[in-house]
Amino acid sequence: MTGNHVNVEMRTGPSEWRPIDTPNETTGPHWLDEPGSGHAQMILVGAGLGYALERALQLGWQKIVAVEPDPGLATLLLSRRDWRHMFAKGNLRLLTGPDYRGAADIARFLDGLSDIPIVSHPLRTEIEPESYARAKAVAERIAENARNNGLARRRFAGPYLLQTLTNLPVIAREGHVQALADAFTGIPAIVTGAGPSLDDNLPALRVLQDRAVIVATDTTLGPLVSGGIRPHLVVGVDSSALNAQHLTTPPDSAEVMLAAEGSLHPSAFERFGGRIFSFRIADHDPWPWLRAGGLDRRELRTWGSVLTSAFDLACVMGCDPIVFAGADLAFTGMRPYCRGTIYDAQWQEWIDKGCSWELLMEDYFSRQPEVYRDDLHGARVRTAPNLVSFRDWLVERIGTLTSRTVINGTGGGILHGGRVQQAPLMDALGGMAAQPAIRAALRERRAASVARREALSSLNELLEKIQAGRKSAPLTRWIDFTAGTATESDILAALPASLW
Numbered sequence: 001m002t003g004n005h006v007n008v009e010m011r012t013g014p015s016e017w018r019p020i021d022t023p024n025e026t027t028g029p030h031w032l033d034e035p036g037s038g039h040a041q042m043i044l045v046g047a048g049l050g051y052a053l054e055r056a057l058q059l060g061w062q063k064i065v066a067v068e069p070d071p072g073l074a075t076l077l078l079s080r081r082d083w084r085h086m087f088a089k090g091n092l093r094l095l096t097g098p099d100y101r102g103a104a105d106i107a108r109f110l111d112g113l114s115d116i117p118i119v120s121h122p123l124r125t126e127i128e129p130e131s132y133a134r135a136k137a138v139a140e141r142i143a144e145n146a147r148n149n150g151l152a153r154r155r156f157a158g159p160y161l162l163q164t165l166t167n168l169p170v171i172a173r174e175g176h177v178q179a180l181a182d183a184f185t186g187i188p189a190i191v192t193g194a195g196p197s198l199d200d201n202l203p204a205l206r207v208l209q210d211r212a213v214i215v216a217t218d219t220t221l222g223p224l225v226s227g228g229i230r231p232h233l234v235v236g237v238d239s240s241a242l243n244a245q246h247l248t249t250p251p252d253s254a255e256v257m258l259a260a261e262g263s264l265h266p267s268a269f270e271r272f273g274g275r276i277f278s279f280r281i282a283d284h285d286p287w288p289w290l291r292a293g294g295l296d297r298r299e300l301r302t303w304g305s306v307l308t309s310a311f312d313l314a315c316v317m318g319c320d321p322i323v324f325a326g327a328d329l330a331f332t333g334m335r336p337y338c339r340g341t342i343y344d345a346q347w348q349e350w351i352d353k354g355c356s357w358e359l360l361m362e363d364y365f366s367r368q369p370e371v372y373r374d375d376l377h378g379a380r381v382r383t384a385p386n387l388v389s390f391r392d393w394l395v396e397r398i399g400t401l402t403s404r405t406v407i408n409g410t411g412g413g414i415l416h417g418g419r420v421q422q423a424p425l426m427d428a429l430g431g432m433a434a435q436p437a438i439r440a441a442l443r444e445r446r447a448a449s450v451a452r453r454e455a456l457s458s459l460n461e462l463l464e465k466i467q468a469g470r471k472s473a474p475l476t477r478w479i480d481f482t483a484g485t486a487t488e489s490d491i492l493a494a495l496p497a498s499l500w
Contacts, residue, residue, distance in 0.1 A: 008049060008073065041110055043067060043139040045132065046121030047094065050077045062091060065106060067139050069097040069131040097131060100138045104303065104393040107142050108282075112150020113483065116143040145389060148304075158485035159239045160263040161478055162494040164286055168463075170269050171262050171295065172456055172499040174276035177316065178298040179449030180259075183441060185318030188212035188429055190409075192231070193307045194219035195328025197412040198338035202227040204409075204425035205325060211432040212323070215259075215314050217306045218243065220326060222250040223340035232438050235259045235310040236268055237281060237302060244268035245342045257442050259313055262297060277446060281309065285481040289474055293459030295451075303393035304386060311394065321405035323428050328413030329391045330375060330383040334361060376408070376416040383414055391415055453500065460499045467497045 040062045047053055047066035056064055068074040074096040077083075086092035093109050095102055110116055118139045125132045164171075190205065190212045192198060198220060205214070209229050216224055216231035218238070224231055234256050236247055244265035247258070258272040261281055269276065280287055281302040290296065301312040307327060314322045326338060337343055347360055368384055375381040395418040398406045408415045409425035416422060453460075465472050473495065475488050 008076075040114055041065075042117045042119055043110075043142060044119050045069075045135050045139050046124045047077055048073055048121065048124075049080050050083070052121065053077075053092070057091075063110065064092050065109060065139075065142060066092065066094045067100070067135050067142075068094065069128065069135045071096045071098070095138065097135060100135075101396065101399070103138050103142060104145075104389070104396045107145035107149055110142070110146040112146040112148065113154065114150075116146055118143060144385075148386075148389075154483045154485065156239060157482040158490075161286060161482055162486055162490060163239055163265060164263045165491065165494040166266055166496065167262055167264070167269065168290075168295075168459075168496050169499050170266075170276065171278045171297070172451060172459075174274075174278055175446035175449040176297050177259055177277045177279040177300065177313065179445045180277060180313070180317050180442075181298075182316075182318040183445055184213050184438070186320055187318075187435055187438075188432055189314035189317065189319030189322045190214045190325055190425075190429070191307070191310045191314055191322060191327070192216045192220045192224065192325045193327035193329070193410075194223070194337050194341055195326045195330070195410065195413055196332040196335040196338055197328050197410045198223060198326025200411060201325040201409065201425060202229065205229050208425060208429050208432075210434045210436065211429055212435065213314070213317065213319055213438055215310045216256075217310050218246040219306070219337070219341055221246055221253060221256070222342065223338050225250045225252055226340045230255055232442060233257050233259050233277075233313070235306055235313060236264050237261045237306040237309050239263040239265060241265045241267065242342075247271065249342055255439060257439075257446065259310075261300075261302075261309070275443075275446065277449070279309075279313075285474075285478050290459065293462050294456050295459050301397070303390060305390040308390060308393060308397075311397075315401065315404070320403075321407055321428065323407045323409045323425065324415060325409050325425060327408060327410045327415050329387040329415055330373065330381045330413040331365070332375070332381060332412040334365070334382065336361075336364060373414045375412060375414055376410075376422055377412075381412075381414065388414070395420060456499055463495060463498055466492065466495055 041064070042056070042061055043065045044052060044056060045067045047068040053064060053066060068077065074094065083092060093106050095106065118136070120132065120136060188211065190208065192214065194217060205224070206228050213233070214229070214231040216234045218234055218236040221231065221234045234247065236243070236258065244267045247268045248271060253271070257275045257277065259277045259279060260268065262278050278297050279300045280297045281300060283299065287296065300309045300316070302309045311322065350360055351357065371383050371385055371388065372380045373383050373388060391414050394415060398420055399418045405421065406419065407421045407423050407428045409423060409428050411424065462472050473491070475491055478491055479486060479488065
């Protein structure tokens with residue numbers, strides 16, 4: 001150590017030490033001075049003591065994800081100087097080995113519509129090849145997830161914004177998910193996914209349906225109702241018209257409450273009037289504007305799948321244990337879904353025309369990336385990159401819930417690892433007592449959370465001004481948010497004249 005500076009050397013031989021992080025990296029040409037420097041964002045593998053971070057800022061990098069394989073060096077990085085202002089301003093995020101906790105969520109920090117260079121410390125890559133290979137794989141996964149998020153934004157941001165605006169009267173008149181916070185503390189929850197194994201889980205679910213809060217993903221509403229199971233809540237996130245059919249098609253769902261992201265296709269709300277809790281999946285547009293007008297909704301954690309939102313809702317409600325059913329996150333038995341979803345009718349059209357199920361599935365899987373992972377029994381099973389990403393997010397999230405028990409009762413698929421326990425549904429919940437008051441509690445929570453008109457009068461006035469031609473909505477920002485896929489006329493057409 002010299003003055004306020006720290007030098008780090010690594011032993012590379014019996015009597016050989018090589019400097020890997022020294023203060024002089026902040027001046028003059030070094031390994032960060034290369035073509036491409038000065039992009040808005042990057043992933044830096046090998047942050048060391050932070051001298052490279054300081055150099056990157058001097059070169060004009062504005063947003064950096066630092067991936068440091070050595071937790072000891074990461075500790076020194078954080079203690080050498082105060083980085084809090086960079087974290088607070090959104091310029092810096094740090095991941096440390098060996099587990100890189102937080103990697104599943106950090107892709108949201110980056111702009112997936114812009115370049116995401118990955119820059120690695122060349123000397124440490126040479127002398128620490130194994131740890132750097134793992135760190136580089138983490139960095140590449142983060143960049144890939146960010147790019148996928150960017151593509152999703154380009155594809156879905158327009159419908160997300162426009163449908164949220166269209167749905168404002170429903171959102172304003174119904175309940176909100178915040179009202180469910182700690183509503184069922186200590187009561188079990190079953191979160192259902194539409195994986196192929198749900199077919200095998202249905203008999204146990206029929207027996208257990210009054211012993212736990214059943215939180216169904218929208219895709220599973222039809223299979224559950226057809227199987228004699230009435231979930232307490234169904235969760236919807238996907239804004240497409242096709243996905244809304246999961247909510248509009250099943251009969252006999254009158255007792256089921258809907259936990260709805262505000263951007264669902266408007267048709268999804270038609271059958272659930274008076275039984276809705278709304279939420280949001282992020283704090284992006286139009287929510288800052290709505291909040292300024294007095295309307296806000298709780299955010300549920302979502303990682304590309306309604307299953308992750310349903311799980312987070314069970315966490316918000318205080319449920320314990322939380323048990324998964326049908327959460328294969330894999331093509332168990334080389335099938336994409338359980339039976340009874342809306343996709344069955346689409347496939348049936350081809351079967352009626354003479355196509356066999358085998359040929360249908362051969363065609364389906366020929367258009368999917370060929371990815372394999374070990375299932376919970378140790379056998380190789382086919383899955384998909386997005387399903388693996390959902391699994392990784394869930395395992396990481398569950399790892400932070402040290403006071404909860406999370407059990408996978410699916411019986412197949414790739415949801416295993418970390419703190420995820422494995423047990424058949426009957427073993428997990430067969431000894432639990434009946435919970436007859438769940439539906440009544442949901443109705444009471446919904447009724448108590450409906451906003452009074454006067455609480456939303458300022459937002460109503462803003463809407464009336466816009467319709468009168470005195471624009472007060474941040475139209476330019478909203479157009480930018482949708483990557484230009486929504487025009488000013490689209491937005492004005494989507495805004496309701498009034499909340500009532």
